[in-house]
């Protein structure tokens with residue numbers, strides 16, 4: 487199977503083109519688990535498929551490292567846009583990408599060699615509150631307060647296609663993400679599980695960001711998480727509408743234009759190669 491490993495700010499996925507490879511539905515989850523394995527696979531945060539779409543220029547499907555399928559992936563959309571443009575699946579610099587939750591618009595910025603290093607995406611609108619993320623508890627003006635071992639954790643419930651719990655904490659850099667993140671992801675009041683962000687504003691236009699991703703754990707970056715966090719910060723009056731988000735893997739520029747969230751950041755190809763699938 488022809489595969490490409492790409493990353494956006496260290497959030498890496500194995501990309502397979504359905505224009506070239508035929509995959510059966512039932513093998514997608516095990517394939518995602520297998521390629522993501524650092525020791526027995528390639529090593530990634532999951533699997534992304536790029537294929538034809540009936541409603542957009544290209545279609546993306548994203549599977550987390552545990553094989554679960556997600557509705558959207560910000561870093562993935564940027565890499566899919568780069569892949570689609572550089573492989574000639576699209577012949578324009580502004581095009582649409584179908585994701586499970588809808589359609590987003592990508593703007594690639596090719597250099598003189600036709601290579602794309604940065605991509606801007608109109609990620610659409612954020613939705614807030616319990617019903618937006620499948621929270622079965624009662625929200626307080628869009629926030630959930632969870633009791634975990636006697637400690638209360640407050641988070642804004644935000645959907646940018648996929649669900650996020652955005653918690654404003656005193657110091658994201660030193661926050662115990664690996665301990666608290668999975669407890670919130672798998673809290674019984676989130677039956678569909680949830681992505682968990684711990685963020686700290688450095689003034690109104692910069693945000694320190696750490697993430698525990700649903701289905702993949704700690705990652706170096708989460709594009710949808712960055713969008714959700716800025717939308718939550720603007721709603722709370724903590725952030726301006728244009729924010730540099732500092733993630734473990736680098737920076738993302740997020741801007742709210744009206745209700746729409748625009749994301750600009752890198753998209754990087756790491757390798758292309760042949761993966762032995764099925765194993766044998």
Ligand SMILES: N[C@@H](CCC[C@H](N)C(=O)O)C(=O)O
Nearest residue numbers: 556559560561648708709710
């Ligand atoms: N890393 C992604 C989000 C991937 C999906 C997420 N873990 C989920 O289950 O919703 C991003 O860059 O947005």
